[in-house]
Amino acid sequence: MQKKINPSSRRKFIKKSATLTLATGSILTLPQTNFANQSPSISQNNSINYIGPKDGYTPQIGTLVSMMNWMRDTVLSSVQGMSIKDLDYLHDKNSNSIGAMLWHLAATERFYQINTLEGKKWGDWEKKDDKEFSTAMGLGNKGRKKIKGNNLDFYLEKLNRVREHSLKELANQDDEWLLKIDPNWMWREPTNNYCKWFHVVEHESNHNGQIKFIKSRIVS
């Protein structure tokens, strides 16, 4: 799994459709990856572009996992090969750096893990997690001040470590758990675990849109 989402192990093949011009966030920047270690006999439902039930997980959890993998692959393709300078770049005084956003994605996933898998209230983090992730979770001024000078591997290690734990723990849950509503959740409408985890996924896309916007404006 980790090999698949490690950008250093793949090359990108971007095919451009003649009917479309390139736009930030356009469909043309989407995964068309080639994994160096991929077996030619890989079954179709192991394709990164196969969203749906997945071996080792209940049907809806497998579908969620396939989305998590696809989305992560897309984010990693945006930041592939970035230097510390790129990762630290602040577009304006209110921008978050790309590095801070990557850490923020790991933080979000970690906190949702603790909430949904360990049943703890939002904010009830152990010291270790609070120390590692709260600044990145909050971004803003504190993030701009504290998150800098790290190379890409620093952020990838956090993303990979947190993701590995998600995949392991999600394999131990079932669809009934995924659909279960948390009566104490802070959003106004009844919210289930699937909604929280779908948010973890789409939130990566939200920041990927910003990462691409900023990336194309980095002043070298």
Place this chain on the structure above:
Amino acid sequence: MQKKINPSSRRKFIKKSATLTLATGSILTLPQTNFANQSPSISQNNSINYIGPKDGYTPQIGTLVSMMNWMRDTVLSSVQGMSIKDLDYLHDKNSNSIGAMLWHLAATERFYQINTLEGKKWGDWEKKDDKEFSTAMGLGNKGRKKIKGNNLDFYLEKLNRVREHSLKELANQDDEWLLKIDPNWMWREPTNNYCKWFHVVEHESNHNGQIKFIKSRIVS
């Protein structure tokens, strides 16, 4: 359905967690909506924050539809109340306006409809669709030049009309169709219909990240 995603029919309740500061794309901007016309006896799985199988659709299609609804609700909350000036605002010479991005989302969904539901090749659009959606699909210079001066309702009408058609047509499909791989699709790895439709959803989040970034920088 349309009432639910019409931002004019709802108020927003944003609860802020003391442990988090507000960040563009943070979890704090997520749907905590109250629908004016909502019955108090609404069942939990009709909650906008319930992701999962849905009446009127096969299980995986229902899950997809619940994601489509949730994501659209989130995008619409970002643009609620925007003036023509806001919708036309260009942050820099390479930016897309928020109005153009909204049209772009409708265009993307329309083209994926034609491809996945009508079985046509990408780019094989009828004149009517090409005329309405190709400029918005491409964004860029042509989009900046041609897409301006429209009010929010102009874009919402397109988004709602296209979405209504998606929901009607998806109700006529089943999970087997959703999981089916398109052997002719332009991405390198085998891609199924669920992947294409998941992309339609996460692509809204990608642009929502940019919409929020630009929105917070509009010079009044």
